[in-house]
Amino acid sequence: MNYDLLVMKFGGTNMQDSRAIRHSASLAARSIRVGVKVVVVVSAMAGVTNQLLKLADAAQSGDIAAANDEIALMRTRHFTAAQELGAAPDSVTVREIREMHETLRQAVYGVYLLRELTPRSRDLIVAFGERLSAPLMSLALEQDGLRAHHLSGGEAGILTDSHFGNAKPMPNTYERVRDRLSGLLAAGVTPVVAGFMGETEKGAITTLGRGGTDFSATIVGKALGADEVWAWKDVDGVMSADPRVVKDAQNIEVLSYGEVMELAYFGAKVLHPLAVTPLQESGIPLRVKSAADPDFPGTLVQAQPRDEDGHPVKAVTAIRNVSIINVSGAGVLGIPEVIASVFDAIARENVTLLMVSQSSSMSNVSLAVQTVDAERTLVALRAGVSLELKVEEQPGVAVLAIVGSGMRGQKGVSARMFTALAEQDVNVLMISQGSSELNVSVAVEAAHVDAATLAVHRAFGLGTAATA
Ligand SMILES: Nc1ncnc2c1ncn2[C@@H]1O[C@H](COP(=O)(O)OP(=O)(O)O)[C@@H](O)[C@H]1O
Numbered sequence: 001m002n003y004d005l006l007v008m009k010f011g012g013t014n015m016q017d018s019r020a021i022r023h024s025a026s027l028a029a030r031s032i033r034v035g036v037k038v039v040v041v042v043s044a045m046a047g048v049t050n051q052l053l054k055l056a057d058a059a060q061s062g063d064i065a066a067a068n069d070e071i072a073l074m075r076t077r078h079f080t081a082a083q084e085l086g087a088a089p090d091s092v093t094v095r096e097i098r099e100m101h102e103t104l105r106q107a108v109y110g111v112y113l114l115r116e117l118t119p120r121s122r123d124l125i126v127a128f129g130e131r132l133s134a135p136l137m138s139l140a141l142e143q144d145g146l147r148a149h150h151l152s153g154g155e156a157g158i159l160t161d162s163h164f165g166n167a168k169p170m171p172n173t174y175e176r177v178r179d180r181l182s183g184l185l186a187a188g189v190t191p192v193v194a195g196f197m198g199e200t201e202k203g204a205i206t207t208l209g210r211g212g213t214d215f216s217a218t219i220v221g222k223a224l225g226a227d228e229v230w231a232w233k234d235v236d237g238v239m240s241a242d243p244r245v246v247k248d249a250q251n252i253e254v255l256s257y258g259e260v261m262e263l264a265y266f267g268a269k270v271l272h273p274l275a276v277t278p279l280q281e282s283g284i285p286l287r288v289k290s291a292a293d294p295d296f297p298g299t300l301v302q303a304q305p306r307d308e309d310g311h312p313v314k315a316v317t318a319i320r321n322v323s324i325i326n327v328s329g330a331g332v333l334g335i336p337e338v339i340a341s342v343f344d345a346i347a348r349e350n351v352t353l354l355m356v357s358q359s360s361s362m363s364n365v366s367l368a369v370q371t372v373d374a375e376r377t378l379v380a381l382r383a384g385v386s387l388e389l390k391v392e393e394q395p396g397v398a399v400l401a402i403v404g405s406g407m408r409g410q411k412g413v414s415a416r417m418f419t420a421l422a423e424q425d426v427n428v429l430m431i432s433q434g435s436s437e438l439n440v441s442v443a444v445e446a447a448h449v450d451a452a453t454l455a456v457h458r459a460f461g462l463g464t465a466a467t468a
């Protein structure tokens with residue numbers, strides 16, 4: 001196919017050192033050399049985001065020495081990569097990287113002095129990962145003989161709300177991105193955008209949620225009306241299960257936007273849950289491609305699902321570290337207000353509900369939430385619902401989901417899942433099926449999640465070694 005404009009996203013693994021960055025740059029250069037305009041969107045070097053989160057916590061708790069040690073390690077890593085990518089010690093890029101580390105150090109010192117880490121200051125700190133990797137990609141492209149210019153998310157026009165840690169693009173983002181990037185592209189310069197981050201109207205730095213560089217890339221793709229968005233990964237594409245858990249997981253050739261959203265929501269770390277949302281209106285396809293095998297087609301994500309005969313389910317996913325919150329007591333019985341107050345309390349706390357179920361007698365409501373959100377949920381519920389109700393946490397849970405548009409209207413799909421689970425002696429704690437019939441999800445004990453994933457994957461004939 002002849003492309004005019006592509007957006008290419010490179011994740012942490014593809015930015016992890018100078019070798020990976022050079023290889024990623026060569027993947028962009030392959031298209032640029034044949035006349036395709038490319039916008040590159042990059043993540044932080046692998047591990048850097050977690051390191052930044054950790055050092056921010058250390059500063060908050062008063063351990064500035066530990067925080068500074070981490071900054072020094074990161075600094076060495078970025079300088080080494082810059083040097084290996086040909087930057088002279090007194091070059092503009094090295095100076096820029098040095099200045100960014102200095103600003104980071106000051107921000108972290110501020111957290112230490114105040115012993116306070118607000119969502120806003122956390123975003124400022126954590127976005128340095130992407131701001132520091134973007135100049136490295138520019139260097140690699142320039143070494144390849146191309147013209148490149150790196151920009152922070154805000155400089156690239158990504159304007160967000162002020163929901164720090166999980167910000168969403170504002171409607172005028174798209175116009176701004178177009179304004180900021182079109183000129184560069186027209187001049188034959190490849191823009192390199194720091195992913196994961198944006199900026200509020202007042203200039204505060206925000207982040208788009210973990211894995212958010214996928215989201216940045218699709219925002220840019222929509223803004224520029226790209227032919228496609230390519231997310232380069234360390235896997236062949238979106239697979240029928242996490243390949244770290246299921247060795248014979250297979251690449252899925254085609255998925256719909258809806259299927260990918262369900263997969264990401266239910267724990268497939270391969271794409272950000274909102275990544276496809278900017279593409280839905282325009283129908284711009286997203287391709288997940290393997291950086292190790294660039295000619296392999298990977299996974300094409302588009303508006304229409306493609307159903308495989310005899311395979312109603314395309315993938316099995318799991319969310320770990322889940323807790324079930326049980327609200328029970330005679331007071332729940334038949335009183336809709338109780339249910340309303342449960343949801344009110346959850347909404348106020350902005351907790352993501354993974355599953356909800358209510359016993360038919362209405363004497364019990366169970367909610368599955370991430371364990372990190374459990375304490376907040378318990379406090380909010382205890383404050384928000386009547387005193388006779390018992391609110392308890394059951395930790396050590398995982399949510400397992402099967403996803404596929406082919407299960408719509410198909411009988412026996414859930415039965416097949418439950419038989420596979422029963423054969424593995426896996427106890428099912430909660431069950432839910434969305435009315436879209438794109439998924440069925442169950443809560444199981446965390447200790448059983450890998451065995452359950454393998455069994456369900458096999459039962460639906462998804463692996464190479466499977467017997468359907
Ligand atoms: N269904 C799945 N298909 C592909 N990869 C998956 C799936 N579920 C989980 N993963 C994991 O997601 C990882 C890729 O996502 P991620 O590391 O966020 O990519 P990147 O940082 O390169 O953008 C893979 O290494 C893989 O282990």
Ligand SMILES: N[C@@H](CC(=O)OP(=O)(O)O)C(=O)O
Pocket residue numbers: 010011012013043044046049050129195196209210211212213214
């Ligand atoms: N660096 C961010 C954003 C991101 O998308 O990273 P990756 O592409 O490596 O998953 C994170 O770790 O969440």
